Amino acid sequence: MAAETEAAHQHAEPPAAVLARASGTFALLAAPARLHIVWILAHGDCDVSGLAERVGGALPAVSQHLTKLKLAGLVRSRREGRRQVYYVDDTDVVAVVRLMIGQLAEQQGAPVHRLRATGA
Numbered sequence: 788m789a790a791e792t793e794a795a796h797q798h799a800e801p802p803a804a805v806l807a808r809a810s811g812t813f814a815l816l817a818a819p820a821r822l823h824i825v826w827i828l829a830h831g832d833c834d835v836s837g838l839a840e841r842v843g844g845a846l847p848a849v850s851q852h853l854t855k856l857k858l859a860g861l862v863r864s865r866r867e868g869r870r871q872v873y874y875v876d877d878t879d880v881v882a883v884v885r886l887m888i889g890q891l892a893e894q895q896g897a898p899v900h901r902l903r904a905t906g907a
Contacts, residue, residue: 811859812859812861812880815855815856815859815861816880816884818852820842820844820848820849820852821852821855821856822884822888823841823842824838824842824849824852824853824856824862825856825861825862825875825880825881825884826884826888827841827842828862828873828874828875829875829881829884829885831874832872832873832874833872833873834870834871834872834873835849835850835853835871835873838853838873853873860876860877861875861876861877861880862874862875862876863876
């Protein structure tokens with residue numbers, strides 16, 4: 788009987804608040820530039836100018852994307868001298884991004900650098 792209760796609990800409907808938060812996170816990552824930023828930061832810390840160069844975006848636009856990602860709690864920053872260095876703060880989101888991009892890249896036969904299972 789305990790196994791049936793545990794199985795039912797594993798398949799219980801998530802609360803509306805959880806669904807809303809997940810939907811918000813997916814919406815935030817739906818922008819290719821923000822998804823690219825998270826992918827880059829999942830591989831290592833980077834400042835805004837380095838991100839702008841790698842993403843191919845203007846510095847103000849990348850800065851705005853970083854602000855949104857920070858407000859959502861997906862990335863954080865720290866000061867190193869005069870620079871703000873950004874890093875991924877949510878390893879679970881990194882795992883989802885890694886899985887999605889890895890699967891799609893494999894389907895297209897495109898090699899991508901695999902992230903370690905730890906999300907870093």
